[in-house]
Amino acid sequence: MLLIDVWAILVGLAMVLYVALDGISLGVAMLFGMFVSGKERSVLINTIAPVWDANQTWLLFGGGAIFAAFPVVYAVLSSGLYVPLITFIAGLIFRGVAFEFRSESIRKRAWEWAFFLGSLVAVLSQGMTLGGVLTGVVVRGREFAGGPLDWLNPFSVMVGIALIPGYLMLASAYLVVKTAGSIQDRAYAIARRSTLLVLAVMAIVTIWMPFHYPLILTHWTGTPRAYFVWTFPILGLLAAWGLVKSVRKRRTFAPLVCAIVLFLSGYLGLLASLYPYAIPPSVKIHEAAAQPESLLFTLWGALIVLPLVLAYTGYSYWVFRGKTGEEGEGYS
Amino acid sequence: MLSDPLLLSRLQFAVTIMFHIIFPTATIGLGLYLVIIEILWLLTKEELYYRMCRFWGRVFAINFGVGVVSGVVMEFEFGTNWARFSALGANVFAPLLYFEVLTAFFLEAGFLGIMLFGWMRVSRPIHFLATCLVAGGSILSALWIVAANSWMQTPAGFRLEGGQFVAAGFRAIIFNPSTLVRFSHMVAAAFETSAFAVAGIGAFFLLKGRNVAFFRRSMGVALVSAVLFAPLQVYLGDWSGREVFRYQPAKLAAMEGLWETNTASGAPFALVALPDADKERNAFEISIPSGLSLLVTHTLSGRVPGLKAFPRQDRPNVAVLFTSFRLMVAIGFLFLFVMIWAAVLWKRKRLFTQKAFLWTLVVIQAFGWVAVEMGWVTAEMGRQPWLVYGVMRTSEAVSPIRPGNVVWSLALFVVIFFSIGASYVYYVLRAFWRGPDMESPIPHLQRRAGLRILEGSSAPPADA
Numbered sequence: 003m004l005l006i007d008v009w010a011i012l013v014g015l016a017m018v019l020y021v022a023l024d025g026i027s028l029g030v031a032m033l034f035g036m037f038v039s040g041k042e043r044s045v046l047i048n049t050i051a052p053v054w055d056a057n058q059t060w061l062l063f064g065g066g067a068i069f070a071a072f073p074v075v076y077a078v079l080s081s082g083l084y085v086p087l088i089t090f091i092a093g094l095i096f097r098g099v100a101f102e103f104r105s106e107s108i109r110k111r112a113w114e115w116a117f118f119l120g121s122l123v124a125v126l127s128q129g130m131t132l133g134g135v136l137t138g139v140v141v142r143g144r145e146f147a148g149g150p151l152d153w154l155n156p157f158s159v160m161v162g163i164a165l166i167p168g169y170l171m172l173a174s175a176y177l178v179v180k181t182a183g184s185i186q187d188r189a190y191a192i193a194r195r196s197t198l199l200v201l202a203v204m205a206i207v208t209i210w211m212p213f214h215y216p217l218i219l220t221h222w223t224g225t226p227r228a229y230f231v232w233t234f235p236i237l238g239l240l241a242a243w244g245l246v247k248s249v250r251k252r253r254t255f256a257p258l259v260c261a262i263v264l265f266l267s268g269y270l271g272l273l274a275s276l277y278p279y280a281i282p283p284s285v286k287i288h289e290a291a292a293q294p295e296s297l298l299f300t301l302w303g304a305l306i307v308l309p310l311v312l313a314y315t316g317y318s319y320w321v322f323r324g325k326t327g328e329e330g331e332g333y334s
Numbered sequence: 335m336l337s338d339p340l341l342l343s344r345l346q347f348a349v350t351i352m353f354h355i356i357f358p359t360a361t362i363g364l365g366l367y368l369v370i371i372e373i374l375w376l377l378t379k380e381e382l383y384y385r386m387c388r389f390w391g392r393v394f395a396i397n398f399g400v401g402v403v404s405g406v407v408m409e410f411e412f413g414t415n416w417a418r419f420s421a422l423g424a425n426v427f428a429p430l431l432y433f434e435v436l437t438a439f440f441l442e443a444g445f446l447g448i449m450l451f452g453w454m455r456v457s458r459p460i461h462f463l464a465t466c467l468v469a470g471g472s473i474l475s476a477l478w479i480v481a482a483n484s485w486m487q488t489p490a491g492f493r494l495e496g497g498q499f500v501a502a503g504f505r506a507i508i509f510n511p512s513t514l515v516r517f518s519h520m521v522a523a524a525f526e527t528s529a530f531a532v533a534g535i536g537a538f539f540l541l542k543g544r545n546v547a548f549f550r551r552s553m554g555v556a557l558v559s560a561v562l563f564a565p566l567q568v569y570l571g572d573w574s575g576r577e578v579f580r581y582q583p584a585k586l587a588a589m590e591g592l593w594e595t596n597t598a599s600g601a602p603f604a605l606v607a608l609p610d611a612d613k614e615r616n617a618f619e620i621s622i623p624s625g626l627s628l629l630v631t632h633t634l635s636g637r638v639p640g641l642k643a644f645p646r647q648d649r650p651n652v653a654v655l656f657t658s659f660r661l662m663v664a665i666g667f668l669f670l671f672v673m674i675w676a677a678v679l680w681k682r683k684r685l686f687t688q689k690a691f692l693w694t695l696v697v698i699q700a701f702g703w704v705a706v707e708m709g710w711v712t713a714e715m716g717r718q719p720w721l722v723y724g725v726m727r728t729s730e731a732v733s734p735i736r737p738g739n740v741v742w743s744l745a746l747f748v749v750i751f752f753s754i755g756a757s758y759v760y761y762v763l764r765a766f767w768r769g770p771d772m773e774s775p776i777p778h779l780q781r782r783a784g785l786r787i788l789e790g791s792s793a794p795p796a797d798a
Contacts, residue, residue: 067432073421073424077418080413080420084414095404099403103761144421145734293425303432322455
């Protein structure tokens with residue numbers, strides 16, 4: 003049982019790392035809506051060019067980890083959420099190739115649209131996938147037993163839209179670190195405004211969720227879990243306050259740290275409220291797990307290799323530290 | 335057809351993987367090529383090698399980008415379309431995909447940025463290390479994914495408990511009977527394919543007379559690699575065929591269009607045939623007596639089971655397998671003969687000047703990919719009707735979804751892959767047409783005092 007819980011935490015962390023890291027990349031792409039000149043867009047793309055692929059790899063790791071550790075979750079959710087999941091991947095495809103094709107192309111605008119729209123579609127469908135999980139997936143036995151559009155409802159659409167300000171906040175705080183001059187000025191302004199929006203959408207989602215998923219109320223009110231669960235909203239509020247304040251003081255790194263903490267507080271709070279359900283309200287993580295031998299084998303791999311991955315990912319960020327210029331390295 | 339989720343899912347997986355495999359083939363092959371030219375640069379300090387690193391590195395990056403995004407599709411399709419297999423087989427199968435991400439994808443992605451954009455930011459040994467890790471990561475990824483696929487071909491190291499696959503030993507699962515031979519065969523195919531592609535592009539520009547020194551050197555390094563891998567691949571292919579004979583005899587019979595099991599004399603090797611699955615015979619056939627026995631059993635009369643020895647419902651599609659296998663083998667031998675020709679020309683010092691040879695390289699430059707595709711068609715369609723050979727049928731593995739889902743996603747992927755594939759071809763050709771950048775500053779070389787500056791002496795003017 004302990005093994006399964008450790009794996010649940012690991013999968014949760016992998017997903018959180020993915021949404022935070024790739025959220026930055028997706029957010030930078032969506033900021034193309036506000037930064038329209040070719041030069042600005044080149045800077046924006048080059049802030050993430052050396053790291054986006056590593057960021058996206060966390061999605062593959064999260065997917066592979068769920069497949070290996072909680073195969074029933076993987077099988078049920080990916081067939082049940084077929085449509086938003088495929089849409090998500092389609093969006094990622096356009097986002098990913100746009101990096102390479104834009105720099106080769108003479109018609110850069112077309113690939114900028116692909117980059118922007120691909121990311122927007124990816125974000126919306128990512129949120130709708132999450133919303134679809136929260137509003138319930140029909141399971142019979144250990145198999146998906148619902149229809150192809152079960153996931154589509156006002157709540158899941160709301161979650162999809164709610165992710166947009168979240169990623170814009172992460173991305174603008176990242177741009178504060180990676181850029182200078184007028185881009186940085188505007189990034190400060192966007193960071194502040196998107197933070198307020200994030201608080202608003204978080205509040206809406208929190209109030210709305212119990213209507214679809216009444217069980218969550220007992221998770222929120224029953225002790226001792228309540229002490230744990232409610233630390234996350236408090237943490238989030240503190241982070242939002244810190245973000246707004248550090249933006250006003252025009253600090254460089256503090257906004258990004260606060261933005262990540264705020265974003266994570268939302269995700270971790272959600273995961274803490276769901277536990278031990280993997281697919282609410284029908285499948286618990288312990289019913290969905292792989293055999294212990296497989297879990298142990300893959301866990302050993304994670305314990306040995308993940309620290310190395312984190313170390314060289316950190317090294318790569320270190321190599322590309324500092325402000326990103328318009329010219330020189332990266333894509334033109 | 336549009337109402338059968340099984341057939342649609344198979345079609346979608348085929349479309350996805352046939353699109354995807356183009357790109358890893360290039361990244362595995364070009365990865366090794368980049369390591370070689372960076373070693374040559376570090377050893378000789380010749381500027382031309384640095385220009386090659388940058389130019390072929392750019393080509394690598396475009397390939398890598400498309401490979402990554404089409405690969406993401408694959409990882410999720412196991413769940414979206416093969417949910418029953420995912421739920422039942424995950425104990426054994428999923429750890430292999432998981433370790434591919436953990437040990438290979440992270441490595442490639444983590445050092446790709448440094449390899450592509452870090453030339454001025456890290457020291458030369460660190461940059462070289464980054465290149466090696468990216469290339470090594472791509473090979474490691476091939477090992478994991480080929481191990482996963484080989485387990486589906488020659489399953490080992492598991493037991494069944496109530497329909498569920500339970501792992502009994504991961505060493506046996508990973509190194510199942512066909513992993514090593516199929517891994518070697520695939521990686522050699524990637525090296526060979528990329529070497530012929532680079533050589534063909536080089537030959538084209540030699541004929542055109544553009545950036546002659548640059549493409550001559552690029553082609554030279556590629557040919558050295560091709561001349562090694564062309565014979566090796568024929569040997570690995572033979573080994574691979576014997577493994578198929580041993581573990582998947584129905585697949586081998588279909589590949590060879592063999593219906594009857596030989597009794598008295600050896601089994602014939604069909605050079606050309608028109609297999610007819612309904613009548614269980616070849617409508618037309620030209621064959622070498624005892625050829626097949628000689629090939630797979632290394633004796634003149636070794637017994638080779640024909641397709642009739644297997645129930646109809648356990649046979650793969652013979653017409654497809656017979657054709658795809660022969661195309662692959664034909665290209666393998668064509669490459670071998672071209673390399674023998676190359677060796678002869680090299681001896682006569684006419685390697686870079688003989689027009690007929692250069693044109694041949696231009697014409698066959700993309701054949702390697704055809705061989706790779708045909709090889710995978712043979713491997714995967716030959717596995718049918720099984721998903722896990724002899725244990726789980728493909729029809730038992732498909733997701734509980736409506737066919738409409740798959741019609742929609744299949745159409746979506748066809749449109750996406752078509753537009754991205756077309757763009758890829760266009761931009762790669764454009765990158766070739768623009769040629770290498772011979773001007774931008776090169777990373778600081780730590781020369782010993784008094785060492786000659788090589789610029790100008792070894793690098794000829796561009797567009798000579």
